[in-house]
Amino acid sequence: MDELLRLDAAGQAQAVRDGQVSAREPAEAAIARIEALDGELNAVVHRRFERALAEIDAIPAEAPFRGVPILLKDLGWRQAGEPYHAGSRVTDGRADAPDGYGVVRLREAGFVVLGRTNTPEFGSTITTEPAAFGATRNPYDPAYSAGGSSGGSAAAVAAGMVALATASDGGGSIRIPASLCGLVGLKPTRARVSLGPAQGEGWNGFSCPGFVTRTVRDSAAALDVVSGTCPGDPYGAPELPGPLAGEVGRDPGRLRIGFLTAHPRDDMPETPVLTEAVTRAAALLESLGHDVEPGGPEALGDPGFSVTFGAIVANNVAAQVAMLGRLRGKPVEPDEIEPRNAAMVASARGQSAADHILATQWIDGFRRRMAAWWSAGHDLLLVPSLGVAPFPLGWIPSDDLSLAFGRTGHAVAYTSPFNATGQPAVSLPLHRDAAGLPVGVQLVAAYGREDLLVRVAAQLEQAAPFEHPAVG
Known part of the structure; x- marks a missing residue:
């Protein structure tokens, strides 16, 4: 078996x-x-x-x-x-x-x-x-x-x-x-x-x-x-x-493949194991006959992305919590959900409908800027899957939201842009x-x-x- x-x-x-x-x-x-x-x-x-x-x-x-x-x-x-x-x-x-x-x-x-x-x-x-x-x-x-x-x-x-x-x-x-x-x-x-x-x-x-x-x-x-x-x-x-x-x-x-061993965003920490992983993968791709060169979309380094992406996610979490309240016939209170999600709901309440639409329109522009790199003749981009090294349980703390959101933002720096695009x-x-x-x-x-x-x-x-x- x-x-x-x-x-x-x-x-x-x-x-x-x-x-x-x-x-x-x-x-x-x-x-x-x-x-x-x-x-x-x-x-x-x-x-x-x-x-x-x-x-x-x-x-x-x-x-x-x-x-x-x-x-x-x-x-x-x-x-x-x-x-x-x-x-x-x-x-x-x-x-x-x-x-x-x-x-x-x-x-x-x-x-x-x-x-x-x-x-x-x-x-x-x-x-x-x-x-x-x-x-x-x-x-x-x-x-x-x-x-x-x-x-x-x-x-x-x-x-x-x-x-x-x-x-x-x-x-x-x-x-x-x-x-x-x-x-x-x-x-x-x-x-x-x-x-x-x-x-x-x-x-x-x-x-x-x-x-x-x-x-x-x-x-x-x-x-x-x-x-x-x-x-x-x-x-x-x-x-x-x-x-x-x-x-x-x-x-x-x-194929023409670009690669990044470091994130273009200024706040991203250097992580040697990620650099090593991408460098080795780039060498393997080159050995297979591909044209591999450093570089990637300039828009990936835009500091406005993480804020805008986070606002849209918070709004969607708030909508999900509101729907759960409707289904059960009474609102979901902040202490019924985890602090991370309660904070997202509170953040969403500080945004207007116009704020949300403006955020989605910002993402529309970001998507076009990102797509331009592929349209210019590149076939693939090679980057780390995760913006941080493997981490232990508890590394994203539930009782320190500032630290938790900061670490999460670094972790998704190479993944979330392609959810947006x-x-x-x-x-x-x-x-x-x-x-x-x-x-x-x-x-x-x-x-x-x-x-x-x-x-x-x-x-x-x-x-x-x-x-x-x-x-x-």
């Missing part, structure tokens, strides 16, 4: 198709591993094991991922009849929403949903330590953070509980946990995956559903399963030339620090070009195969 769990999702699906294992065996093995490891890691906050096993016999034999177990992030990714918390006590485990379109597509493809994973309250920070459920621990060192907001999903995949899990990314929440847990984390182009039927967009378009996986081919194939505009979506992503799974192994050609970006596990903790590097493509990202990511994976020692 351990050997089965070492396979990626594509490998598990193939084993079922070939009759090497039954359609139940991958889920049974995953359940046993969750029960063995999750007492320490605290990645899975809701288990539906008996229901999951009972559903397997009804999966059509032709379903491409028949019997492959998966975990859903407990933020978005709603499943009818299952409790939903979004990392908060205030949600009260509401189970009254219909299946999200992405969940429908996953189940039609044959995936078996085993449960839901831990996330910080409302997904508004970069470490998974919610007061409601406790901290998720990193499988590489349980004293360290697994990242956030998809930290539960990342810890589960890194520990070999499942081969992939759903995630979402509003400021780095796929790429940061992927970096800290040594995984592949692909944030798709805005609107590549529908947020319906519950939402049209998340955080003014910043937030995108996706996955954390151990292989590029799993990231590509899983995104193929859930991609596509649904009725009523406010907008869609540019059409891809074909399935992303077909891009794995395809020659990307000779809507561009696809992938974190790849190409480096480790001196203690053996994973350090990801990030590749960013032009709007709509996941196909190019997958080609290059697969090329790097073949040249420097990703290792996953925490799987066992």
Whole structure:
């Protein structure tokens, strides 16, 4: 069974198709591993094991991922009849929403949903330590953070509980946990995956559903399963030339790639392990025949970005809290939510509707300035996935908001700009620090070009195969 769990999702699906294992065996093995490891890691906050096993016999034999177990992030990714918390006590485990379109597509493809994973309250920070459920621990060192907001999903995949899990990314929440847990984390182009039927967009378009996986081919194939505009979506992503799974192994050609070993913002601290990670990745890309040169978009260093981005996020958190109050019939009081989110709600109350619209218009201009770099002939940008070194649990304090917001701002400095622009970006596990903790590097493509990202990511994976020692 351990050997089965070492396979990626594509490998598990193939084993079922070939009759090497039954359609139940991958889920049974995953359940046993969750029960063995999750007492320490605290990645899975809701288990539906008996229901999951009972559903397997009804999966059509032709379903491409028949019997492959998966975990859903407990933020978005709603499943009818299952409790939903979004990392908060205030949600009260509401189970009254219909299946999200992405969940429908996953189940039609044959995936078996085993449960839901831990996330910080409302997904508004970069470490998974919610007061409601406790901290998720990193499988590489349980004293360290697994990242956030998809930290539960990342810890589960890194520990070999499942081969992939759903995630979402509003400021780095796929790429940061992927970096800290040594995984592949692909944030798709805005609107590549529908947020319906519950939402049209998340955080003014910043937030995108996706996955954390151990292989590029799993990231590509899983995104193929859930991609596509649904009725009523406010907008869609540019059409891809074909399935992303077909891009794995395809020659990307000779690309022009810029890289940054230091952030152009003046307030960003120098972090040697990040410099080393990007430098080594740049050398690897050059050895593969690409034209690699220092430099990146000038707009990335604009000090106005973090303030504007933060204001829009705060407004969206305030709206989410207000909606929770309406659903339960009484307002949510500040002491019912975590101090970070209470501070965001208070900040939003100090802004007018006009302030919010002006902030979104500032982002419109920022997006055009950023896009100009790719339009000028660059194919990819190489930067760190995370703006700080791997950090221990408690490093983002709940009782010192000034320190917490400052550290979070540094951590998302390389990720959040691409939530604002809507561009696809992938974190790849190409480096480790001196203690053996994973350090990801990030590749960013032009709007709509996941196909190019997958080609290059697969090329790097073949040249420097990703290792996953925490799987066992």
